[in-house]
Amino acid sequence: MSEQRPTRQAHRTLPKRKRIALIAHDGKKDELLEWVDRWRNTLGQHDLVGTGTTARRVAQALGLTVEGLMSGPLGGDQQIGARITEQRLDLLVFFWDPFAPMPHDPDVKALLRLAALWNIPVACNAASADFLISSPYLAEEYRMAIPDAGDWVAARTQP
Ligand SMILES: O=C(CO)COP(=O)(O)O
Numbered sequence: 001m002s003e004q005r006p007t008r009q010a011h012r013t014l015p016k017r018k019r020i021a022l023i024a025h026d027g028k029k030d031e032l033l034e035w036v037d038r039w040r041n042t043l044g045q046h047d048l049v050g051t052g053t054t055a056r057r058v059a060q061a062l063g064l065t066v067e068g069l070m071s072g073p074l075g076g077d078q079q080i081g082a083r084i085t086e087q088r089l090d091l092l093v094f095f096w097d098p099f100a101p102m103p104h105d106p107d108v109k110a111l112l113r114l115a116a117l118w119n120i121p122v123a124c125n126a127a128s129a130d131f132l133i134s135s136p137y138l139a140e141e142y143r144m145a146i147p148d149a150g151d152w153v154a155a156r157t158q159p
Pocket residue numbers: 023024025026050051052053054055070071072073076077108
């Protein structure tokens with residue numbers, strides 16, 4: 001049973017204009033702001049969304065439009081995870097803090113699990129975010145394999 005997993009026969013095409021999530025733990029927010037500032041023109045050509053505090057700080061400091069969801073500890077990480085599951089998010093930039101104890105660690109794990117599951121490009125620090133944002137795929141459509149959800153349910157409901 002534990003070996004059961006969905007096939008990866010479905011596909012999804014990421015649009016040219018990406019939906020990018022920005023999240024940073026408190027100890028990493030300044031680093032994220034610096035990173036966003038460096039890539040401000042590029043990021044301005046995409047749709048940005050973030051957990052509550054991160055989104056507001058990016059919007060206030062840099063004047064970018066960022067859709068603010070709930071703050072992470074109040075459910076924002078899970079909202080981002082839901083968007084991934086619904087194929088409504090294309091990239092995740094999440095500067096999580098390896099030094100901070102995470103009071104809502106299960107939310108963080110759940111979000112990273114969904115990103116891995118749905119084949120979402122993820123950056124967890126400035127260097128990986130540099131690579132991700134400078135990829136030629138950023139401004140192009142990108143076709144990728146994703147789990148076949150229909151197949152998964154069908155296999156589990158066979159009489
Ligand atoms: O907690 C977070 C990520 O796990 C981030 O939430 P905030 O952006 O509201 O600080």
